[in-house]
Amino acid sequence: MDLRQLRYFAAICEHGSLSHAADHMRVAVSALSHHLANLEAELGTPLFVRKPRGMQRTAAGERLYGHAKMILKAVNTAEADVRGGGGEISGLVSIGMAYSAVKAIGVELATRVLTDYPRVQLALAESLSGSTLAHLMASEVDLALVYNPPSDAVLRTRPVLEEQMVCVGKPEIIGHSDDPITVNELLELPIILLRQGISARAIIEDVNLLKKIEGRAKLQLNSVQAIAGSIVAGLGCVIGTKLFMQDQLESGAVHYRPIIEPQLSRTLYICELADRPPTYAIETMRDLILSLVSAAVHDGRWEARLIDA
Template sequence: MDSRQLRYFAAIFEHRNLSNAAETLRIAASALSHHLSNLETELGVILFDRKPRGMEPTAAGHRLYEHAKVILKSMSAAEADLRQAGGKIAGAVSVGMAYSAVKAIGVDLARRVLSDYPNVDLALTESLSGATLMSLMASDVDIAMVYNPPVDPQLRTRPVLDEQLVLVGRPEIIGGSPDPIPFNEVLELPMILLRQGVSARAILDDMNLLKKIESRAKLQMNSVQAIAGSLEAGLGCVIGNKLFMADQIARGDVHVRPITDPELTRTLYICELTSRPPTYAMEAIRNLILDLTRAAVRSGKWEGTLIDV
C-alpha cells in the first residue's frame, strides 16, 4: 500500500462515486477501479459495496479512511514544512478552541496571524471543550485548547493556566449577594450542566464532585447559546468562568458568586497528537497562542493563573 493508493481510495470514499472520483483525480475510471481492486486484494478486505448509484463504504472502508486521512494530512504537512525550511513560515494550521479561549484570544490570534504570518493559512474552530478534543483525536485540527483532557498516550499536552470556577445565574436564582456560596448550597440550586462524558470534564476534573453536580442537574446541554439563553431566562444556574458570560455579567443580566468549601478549579491545556510531529507553522502558531494567553491573563481580560507559560 502506497500514498497513491491511499489518495485514490480517499477520493472514492469522499465522492461515493467512481466516475466523480476519477474526474477529480484526472485519471480514467477504469484505471481507478483497477487500483481499488488491487488494494482490496492486497488488504484482503472489501472496502466498498458496489451499488447501481454509487459506492457504499464497508466497515473496513470506514476504518481505512480514518487512517488514510491522518496519513495523507501528515504527508502533505511534511512536504510543505520541509520545503519552507529556512525560509518563510508557511502552510495550513488548524486550531480548535473551547468557547472561553476563543472569547479571550480568538480575534487577537487571527489578527496576529494575518500581520505576522501572512503565508500561514489559519483555520480556527470554536466548540465545547469535549468536541474540541474529539476534533483533535480525529486529526480535524492540529492544535487544540482543551480543559481537563484525559491522560492519553496519543496526546501531547501542556498545561497553560488554572481557572477558578464561579457560579453564574440570575440573582433570583443564586442570590444577589457578592459573598461566596458554599458548594453544598450550590447543589440545592437548579443546575445547568454540559452533557455527561468528555464535555463534562471541562467543568471539573474531580470526578466525585462532578458526579454530585451531575446528579442534581436539571438540564444538560451541549450548546453554548442554549446554556446562555437559559441562564438569562432564569431557568437555572451554571458553574463556569466569568469569561463565559462576561457581556451578560457586565450588563447586569446575570450575577456571579465565588464558590467555597471547596473552591473549584479547572486547568486549560494546549494539546497536539503525539503521532504528528509539529511543523514550523504549527510551532509558530502554538507559540503565538501561548504569548496571547500570557497577555490576556496579565491584562486581566482572562482571569486565571499561568502555569509555567
C-alpha cells in the same frame, strides 16, 4: 498499498462516485477503478458497495478512510514543512479551542496569522472542551486548548492558566448577594450542566464532586448558546467562569457569585499528540497562542492565573 492508491480511495469516498472522483483527480475512470480493484484484492475485502447512483462505503471502507485521512494529512504536512524549512513559515495548521479560549483570543489569533504569517493556512475549530480533545485524539487538529485533559501517554500537554469557577444565574435563582456561595448551597440550586462527553473533567478536576453535581443537574446540554439562553430565561444556574458568560454579565442579564468550601477551579492546557513531530508552522502557532493568552491575562481580558511552565 501505496499513497496513490490511498489518494484515489479517499477521493472516491469524498466524491461518492468513480466518475466524480476521476474528474477531481484528473485520471480516467478505468484507471481509478483498476487501482480500487487492486486495493480491495490486496486487503481481501470490499471497500464499497456499488450502487446505481454512486459508491457506498462498507464497514471496512469506513475504517480505511479514517486511516487514509490521517496518513495523507501527515504526508502533506511533512512535505510542506520540509519545503518551507529554510524560508517563510507556511503550511496548514488546525487548532481546536474550547469556547472560552476562542472568546478570549480567537479573533486576535486569526488577525495575527493573516498579518504576520500570510502563508500559514489556519483552520480554527471551536467546540466544547471534551469534543476538542476528541478531535485531537483523532488527528483532526494539530493543537488543542483543552481544560483538565486526562493523563495519557499519547498526549504531550503543557498547563497554561488556571481559572476560578463561579456560579452564574438570575438573582432570583442564586440570590442578589455578592457573597460567596458554598458548594453545599450550590447543590440545592437548579444546576444546568454543560455536558463534556469524554472529558467531563473540563468543568472541575474533583471527580467525586463532579459526580455529585452531575447527579443534581436539572438539565445537561451540549450547546453553549442553549445554556446561555436557559440561564437568562431563569431556568437554572451554571458553574462556569466569568469569561464564559461575559456578555450576559456585562449586560446585567445575570449575576455571579464566587464558589467556596471548596473553591472550584479548572486548568487550561495546550495539547499535542506525543508521537507527532511538530512542524515549523505548528511550533510558531503554539508560541503565538501562548503569547496571546499571556497578553489577555495581563491586560485583564482573561481573568485567570498564568502557570509558568
